[in-house]
Amino acid sequence: MSKKNRIRIYVDADLYTGGIVVCSEAQAHYLLNVMRLQTGNDVYVFNGRDGEFKSVIAQCGKKQCALRVETLFKTFENSPDVWLLFAPLKKDQTDFVIAKAVELGVSEIIPVITEYTSTTKMRTDRLHTLAIEAAEQSRRQDVPLLREAAELNKILNDWPAERTLFYLDESGNSGSAAEIMPQFSAPAALLVGPEGGFSEKELEFLKNLPYTYGISLGKRILRAETAVVAGLSCWQALCGDWRYK
């Protein structure tokens, strides 16, 4: 197993050399049956605070697996402080948005209910599992917090004023990402509306808040899930950790 394709799992336990991590049943199934690992094989573990450690399978049975933590492989690094606020979409699209947001390094995901949001059904526990898988695969060292869905108004009423909120604006009245985003460093957040966009009332409200900036992503119509990936990519390239070599 090359380090490039190393098997990574996210765990709750504290990580330190010599520690023992007991895997969940699902993780044991993944390691033993899907990846066909056995005692002595390497598994990399991270917990969102102690860094990534190389560990080995110390003991395994039918539905259980214990890892012995060996050496620190990578010191802990936070993902950039950018939140994603998005209006829930159909199931497959919401899954896509969650996975991509994790890959693209957001620190927190907040589903927001807007006027034109067509669906509000979401199983946060299932989406949390999805987020963990995406974090494991993208080699992040943390898993973004996934909050319960809330109304846009409610979220904005409690907004931390030091966090710049960029909302994707299809009206043609906002400036470009390249022009606006670099003026503001983290903490930041990106707000992407549903397929129908924001209502005029919402746009008016958003425009008048002191910490919000509309961003235009050109004249072509982007699907909501494309807009999420596009907006986060712009932010990472202009303000986030894609700026560094």
Place this chain on the structure above:
Amino acid sequence: MSKKNRIRIYVDADLYTGGIVVCSEAQAHYLLNVMRLQTGNDVYVFNGRDGEFKSVIAQCGKKQCALRVETLFKTFENSPDVWLLFAPLKKDQTDFVIAKAVELGVSEIIPVITEYTSTTKMRTDRLHTLAIEAAEQSRRQDVPLLREAAELNKILNDWPAERTLFYLDESGNSGSAAEIMPQFSAPAALLVGPEGGFSEKELEFLKNLPYTYGISLGKRILRAETAVVAGLSCWQALCGDWRYK
């Protein structure tokens, strides 16, 4: 039907006021059975050269539909001159890449076979239909050319020297999009390798060509299809038509 949600179809025919456009069977099915339109209803048409025209259904039968072209709705505008070169993926991912590349405004799509490309099966006719649908929905006025798949070497041997080629480089040795891309105006191209990345030989070859620049999209591992959307978004934001209000 508001203009925001106007029904658009791509046609081959020349477009001018008073002209008649005979729809294909698939288009007639879409307009009459899916969208449930009837004689007198508005349909917007574009052909990639004459601009977008408002037309009305002049006559329809069971499997056929003719449109009478009325007024010019939007003058023709080319998409920015950026090509996407990507290593074919599994069917669903390839479909995704084609649709997103069209949404994100590429002018040409070239599937490239690299050393680690795992699949070379592609039905270009089916993908062309997909590209047309994405163009209709994204309100582009043109449909990007979709070329047949070819070997990376062959493509680079015939490369037009004035076109800057940005390749996404996961090795950590390349600079950032924000630093490199704005130095070069269109024409440009983005090359995205397969899940396994480029081979060392390919990277060496790419690095030494006079018109190529490696781009790093940070340390997290992006899925190949995420990298396509991310890379094209960076280009549009920094060099393409997302820069303008």
